[in-house]
Structure formats: structure tokens, C-alpha cells
Amino acid sequence: xxxxxxxxxxxxxxxxxxxxxxxxxxxxxxxxxxxxxxxxxxxxxxxxxxxxxxxxxxxxxxxxxxxxxxxxxxxxxxxxxxxxxxxxxxxxxxxxxxxxxxxxxxxxxxxxxxxxxxxxxxxxxxxxxxxxxxxxxxxxxxxxxxxxxxxxxxxxxxxxxxxxxxxxx
Amino acid sequence: xxxxxxxxxxxxxxxxxxxxxxxxxxxxxxxxxxxxxxxxxxxxxxxxxxxxxxxxxxxxxxxxxxxxxxxxxxxxxxxxxxxxxxxxxxxxxxxxxxxxxxxxxxxxxxxxxxxxxxxxxxxxxxxxxxxxxxxxxxxxxxxxxxxxxxxxxxxxxxxxxxxxxxxxxxxxxxxxxxxxxxxxxxxxxxxxxxxxxxxxxxxxxxxxxxxxxxxxxxxxxxxxxxx
Numbered sequence: 001x002x003x004x005x006x007x008x009x010x011x012x013x014x015x016x017x018x019x020x021x022x023x024x025x026x027x028x029x030x031x032x033x034x035x036x037x038x039x040x041x042x043x044x045x046x047x048x049x050x051x052x053x054x055x056x057x058x059x060x061x062x063x064x065x066x067x068x069x070x071x072x073x074x075x076x077x078x079x080x081x082x083x084x085x086x087x088x089x090x091x092x093x094x095x096x097x098x099x100x101x102x103x104x105x106x107x108x109x110x111x112x113x114x115x116x117x118x119x120x121x122x123x124x125x126x127x128x129x130x131x132x133x134x135x136x137x138x139x140x141x142x143x144x145x146x147x148x149x150x151x152x153x154x155x156x157x158x159x160x161x162x163x164x165x166x167x168x169x
Numbered sequence: 170x171x172x173x174x175x176x177x178x179x180x181x182x183x184x185x186x187x188x189x190x191x192x193x194x195x196x197x198x199x200x201x202x203x204x205x206x207x208x209x210x211x212x213x214x215x216x217x218x219x220x221x222x223x224x225x226x227x228x229x230x231x232x233x234x235x236x237x238x239x240x241x242x243x244x245x246x247x248x249x250x251x252x253x254x255x256x257x258x259x260x261x262x263x264x265x266x267x268x269x270x271x272x273x274x275x276x277x278x279x280x281x282x283x284x285x286x287x288x289x290x291x292x293x294x295x296x297x298x299x300x301x302x303x304x305x306x307x308x309x310x311x312x313x314x315x316x317x318x319x320x321x322x323x324x325x326x327x328x329x330x331x332x333x334x335x336x337x338x339x340x341x342x343x344x345x346x347x348x349x350x351x352x353x354x355x356x357x358x359x360x361x362x363x364x365x366x367x368x369x370x371x372x373x374x375x376x377x378x379x380x381x382x383x384x385x386x387x388x389x390x391x392x393x394x395x396x
Binding site for chain 2: 004006009010011012013015016019020023024026027030034037041042046
């Protein structure tokens with residue numbers, strides 16, 4: 001192999017500029033791509049990872065925006081924790097859920113007050129026997145209302161899942 | 170007693186000299202610190218550092234192993250910088266792409282304590298182990314790759330086959346050069362432990378150790394290295 005003499009191993013000024021500009025452009029493009037992937041794919045994938053575990057027939061307040069949905073499995077039970085927000089007042093949201101959770105397969109078992117939040121306990125007679133509670137609370141210093149769902153459902157035939165103060169067992 | 174005049178720099182005879190050769194230059198500290206400062210400039214600094222390293226190897230091939238004065242050796246370092254940038258980019262995309270994919274898959278699934286999560290964490294640790302083994306094995310190809318990139322030019326230097334062939338043709342030299350390059354990498358990063366100020370010394374010194382490995386490897390494996 002004929003080696004390039006050392007004295008000839010110099011790039012032209014044009015090559016130097018082209019390489020510098022290209023590498024800077026690639027670097028900027030890479031940072032943009034990583035940023036987009038992080039905020040548009042990764043963060044939503046983490047924040048809404050439990051969206052698919054919310055029962056399909058669970059009533060969602062019209063116009064409410066899903067803020068997060070997480071799910072975890074333990075001992076044959078799946079626990080789902082989800083949060084929505086809406087611009088409507090808490091009274092309207094509570095009335096909606098009191099009506100919706102008393103129809104069809106859903107049964108409203110209790111309504112109680114816990115601090116500034118109204119807790120609606122419910123259960124369902126549908127296939128995986130979900131039960132849990134909704135916490136409806138006005139967001140401080142705004143007219144929005146936050147809706148938190150904690151729900152446990154059975155994933156195996158032998159287990160019977162309950163929510164006890166926010167813990168599935 | 171009169172001070173003795175510093176002796177003329179001796180040649181770099183083997184891989185062991187890669188660590189000590191910079192100390193033979195009387196102004197090495199100032200030159201290393203200034204070149205490390207230049208290297209902190211985005212893009213231009215890395216290219217200048219590559220050129221400085223190759224200029225150091227040129228001086229060693231010419232029989233005058235002295236630390237080159239600091240400067241913007243852009244035309245000398247452009248081809249090595251380009252090849253290192255492209256391969257670094259490919260490695261980063263593969264590495265971080267796999268990491269993103271792993272995290273994405275992990276969080277798409279419902280988190281489940283028990284065998285599934287153990288499997289996921291086992292997979293993660295296996296992935297980290299694989300990265301560790303791969304990056305350490307990659308050091309075998311860094312010195313031969315840099316020599317080939319410098320010799321063949323920017324675009325031809327992207328072809329990894331000559332460097333891989335060099336590793337198989339000269340396994341002993343490649344292994345020792347890899348160990349020196351690994352040492353240079355550790356030295357270069359050591360200064361970061363001193364509130365990052367230390368890299369002004371260790372970054373440039375690590376580059377000079379790497380330059381020594383480049384010189385000895387090229388001298389031992391290439392017939393026409395001194396041209």
C-alpha cells in the first residue's frame with residue numbers, strides 16, 4: 001500500500017470549512033431530533049402509560065383533559081391512577097359522576113368529603129370487577145377542577161381486588 | 170553549581186514512552202494548558218486538538234519529539250476530526266436510540282412488580298454490560314482507525330475495513346495501542362474530578378499520550394510511516 005506522505009496530509013481550507021459547517025449542522029439537527037423525541041414521544045409514553053388500563057366503559061367527564069395515567073400490577077390486581085382536568089366547576093363534575101356512576105354496570109357506593117375534595121366510591125359488576133374512588137377537587141387559584149381516579153381491577157380469576165385508602169389489595 | 174542545559178529530546182522508542190515523552194519538552198505545561206483551552210471551543214477546538222495531536226506525531230516521525238506550540242491546526246486535523254465525528258455520531262445514535270427504545274418499551278408496558286419487572290431490569294443490566302464490553306472492545310480499533318483516517322483522507326477514512334484488517338494483521342500492537350489509548354482517555358478525563366478546572370492540564374496531556382500511541386503504532390505497523 002502506498003501511504004500518503006505526511007506533508008500531503010493537509011485538508012484544503014474549503015474542506016475544513018465544509019466539515020465544520022456540516023458537523024455543526026448535524027449536531028444542531030441531532031439536538032432538535034432528540035428534543036422532539038423526548039417531548040413528543042418519551043414524555044407522553046411515560047405520562048400516559050396506563051391509559052389502556054382505564055375501563056372502556058368508565059364515564060369520562062365531557063371535555064375533560066387527561067393529564068396522566070399510570071398502571072401497576074400486583075398480586076393479580078391492576079391498579080390504575082389517572083387524572084383529568086376541566087374548566088367546569090366541581091359541583092357540575094360531582095353531579096355528572098353521581099349520575100353516571102349510578103347507571104349501567106356502575107354502582108355509587110358512597111359519597112364523602114375529605115378536606116377540600118369530594119370522594120365518590122364506586123364499583124362495577126362488569127368482567128374484571130373494577131372498584132375504586134374518584135376525588136373531585138377545585139384547583140386552587142383557578143376555576144379548573146381536577147378529577148383523580150384510583151381504580152383496582154381483577155386480572156386473574158382467583159383474586160378479588162379492592163381499593164383500601166388508595167391501595168389495591 | 171551551574172544548571173545543565175536540557176538534553177536534546179530522545180526519540181520515542183516504544184509504547185512505554187507514550188506517557189513520558191511530553192515531559193521532555195521544556196515548555197510542555199504552557200502548551201498543554203493553552204491547547205486544552207483551545208479544545209474547549211465547540212467543533213473548531215476538537216479539530217484543532219486533532220491537528221495538534223497529528224502534528225506531534227509528525228514531529229516524532231521526523232525524529233524531533235517535542236510538544237508542538239498551541240494553535241489552530243485545522244487543516245492538519247480536519248480529516249481525523251471528520252472520521253471521528255461520523256463514527257462518534259453513528260455510535261451515539263445506536264447507543265441512545267437503543268436506550269430510548271428500551272425506556273419507551275418499558276414505560277409502554279404496565280409496570281408490574283414480580284417476574285416481568287425483574288426481566289426488564291435484567292434486560293437493562295445486560296444492555297449496560299453490552300455497552301461496557303462494546304466500548305472497551307472499540308478501543309482496539311481507535312488507534313488503527315485514526316492512523317488509517319489520517320493516511321487515507323476524510324471520505325476514504327470512513328471505511329472501517331482497513332483498520333479492522335490492521336487489528337487482525339497486528340494484534341499485539343493493536344492491543345497495546347488500545348491500552349495506551351484507554352489510559353489516555355482516563356487521563357484526559359481525570360481533571361474533571363477537580364471541579365473541571367483540571368481538564369486544562371489533563372485533556373491536552375491525554376491527547377499527547379494518544380499521539381505517542383499513534384506514532385509508535387504507525388511506526389511499527391506501516392513500512393512507509395516516516396515519509
